[in-house]
Amino acid sequence: MSANDTAAANTGSDERADFLQALGQHRHFLRFATRDLTDEQAGQRTTASELCLGGLVKHVTSVERGWAGFMAEGPSAMPDFTAMTEADFAKRVDEFKMLPGETLAGVLDAYEKVAAATDELVASLPDLGAAHPLPKAPWFDGDAKWSARRVLMHIIAETAQHAGHADIIRESLDGAKTMG
Template structure:
């Protein structure tokens, strides 16, 4: 199975029920995605792009980042580390582009990043439901934050996606509370 084979969600009538470990992964992903999306409820594009803390983070940017991360890790599960590049040779411009993934840029909208997130989530859910083996393993890409010569299974990558989503849902909740007092996870 390659990343190009995961483009649409299969018809639910033709898809057998997902049970066991895979159902638990789908449940964990759905729960944390819900909290992240819920944090953005009723916001304008301006509010979604607003910084409310000393951090550079904003709610729209967090959703955009989580979307990019989830997509990249699903590509990794399917096609290996070459899909992610070599982080050890990144230039200042590369890092600036990476930082743009944490904010809404001119022309980007909250509705647009939420729509992108939904598409990526559907693709991930399809992978969790259909991947023949959650033990498929690849070496991690070269990056200063990864242990040299480490490998992750699809299962470990899913754990990382859930963790990343949960962590950034908490960040978004703090930003939202600072923005207008609304809380999502309290």
Template structure:
């Protein structure tokens, strides 16, 4: 990624960020690094291979985390209109969303990683430029969200970090089952 960490300061391109924003960027960068690290030295075929009983593969996890981060970052800016309308989704819509967990024909590990890096840069720029981390938006309608709930930009960023960390753990298990390599141990 494009940031370097020194004590409590993160440099994102030419701009130095300190305090809470630096901590958010640092936590996100750490989780992104470990997720990306699970794909080191893999072929496209290996990145698409399922190694457990689940449907998950390493390339698919990166595609999913990319989509999640992109959507939630857009939510910070545009509110619920940036998110899918889960209550109106069809079986076909859910099937298309399931494709983000797979390496599809034409997907390459290099391309998936590049897309993730691009989304990460945009999110980092957003964190730096946000006028107020307390600014909130109403959550979209979905069975898993409390009706009428609102999330601040801070809460969304913490959710992105948690989602990335959760899938980084999944990726570590998948990689170890693939070839014995460990990312976090």
């Protein structure tokens, strides 16, 4: 390891690049699972789950958009999950489906735009350690705060988890594998 590499490791100056590289890799696997599919195939359920490939991309897009907003603006960028109505929850369920009129190309384009905005935000944040209180939700501790760093780890984990789901769905659809 050179002196410059050691200095970078000690200061964490490559941390943003590491986060963006990991996130980019999992985004690639998620998108790759949709390669060469028709809109109909992207909306098809292939397992006992309600999940489809286009819906997974839509969901990850929404999740990343929300958490990027949280990093920039705090909990006001996120819904108050404790006050959501049935209609709000129904809308969230639709994130996991390809709805009439939606196309795979459109879903992937929306994801690409959110990914670019997130990458730009991460590069420009003054401090990855800056933390905000979490939004109101039954699954969060009332006093918990997450830093931008913690949010990025969450986005990476969410994307990786759903990329794995996408791999299984794609293999069930036509035998194509994403990661193997």
